[in-house]
Amino acid sequence: MKIRVLGCSGGIGAGLRTTSILIDNDILIDCGSGVGDLTMDEMASIRHIFITHAHLDHIAFIPFLVDSAFNTLVTNPITIHIQQETLSMLRDYIFNWKIWPDFSRLPDEINPVINYNVITPGQQIKLNNRIIEPVSVTHTQPALGYRIQSPDGGSFAFSGDTKNTDEFWRVLNSYPELNILFVECSYPDQEVNLGEIAGHHRPSTLAEDLAKLKHQPDLYIVHMKPGDEQSIMNQLNELLQNRAPKMLQHGQVFDI
Ligand SMILES: [Zn+2]
Ligand SMILES: [Zn+2]
Structure with missing residues (x-):
């Protein structure tokens, strides 16, 4: 099993990325700014994201990831594994059609590009x-x-x-x-x-x-x-x- 550190800083700046760890090529732990260094193919390979908590440095690049890889996710959705309280915050404050579209209902409610798994x-x-x-x-x-x-x-x-x-x-x-x-x-x-x-x-x-x-x-x-x-x-x-x-x-x- 391979562990690749995409980001591990408490902030941003030249050479710094916020929290994200890639396991093999398909599992992410958190989705901070380190995800922005992945190629399109690497992004499209991600099948699972496990979230630690809702603070922005750990979730900020979920919206960009699902938007950028949207076309490949339509046939191969991402599962976000998340605690109920964290999911409520993500729904209320990020994927609320104001800050960003609700990708758990896109392209339609039957086959969305994001599925949530409450853990x-x-x-x-x-x-x-x-x-x-x-x-x-x-x-x-x-x-x-x-x-x-x-x-x-x-x-x-x-x-x-x-x-x-x-x-x-x-x-x-x-x-x-x-x-x-x-x-x-x-x-x-x-x-x-x-x-x-x-x-x-x-x-x-x-x-x-x-x-x-x-x-x-x-x-x-x-x-x-x-x-x-x-x-x-x-x-x-x-x-x-x-x-x-x-x-x-x-x-x-x-x-x-
Ligand atoms: Zn925090
Ligand atoms: Zn943090």
């Missing part, structure tokens, strides 16, 4: 022997992380956006191993209030949470605010010497 934490979705498991995390709105298992048994997990949380770590610990972990750390430690209000990790809170994890995966940090990357990584390297955290870069590819 709940703990449910396992199996797609060609890859298992995708949504897990609750703690953000400013209902939000999911994901644990994804390859047909060969290797696994990786992605926290999505979260601050201190328990269920995510409990679920990861319930499996015998974890090879790769992408986890968010949005702000440096000076931003105590911002981290709490915005529902994001700082190096100290992430260190507290990683103490709950029994596995020693390859650890990659995501969703850092542009300009703060170096100070966040310096603080993390101090706090997490035993885990050797690395900064994830868009364009990186992993095989598990």
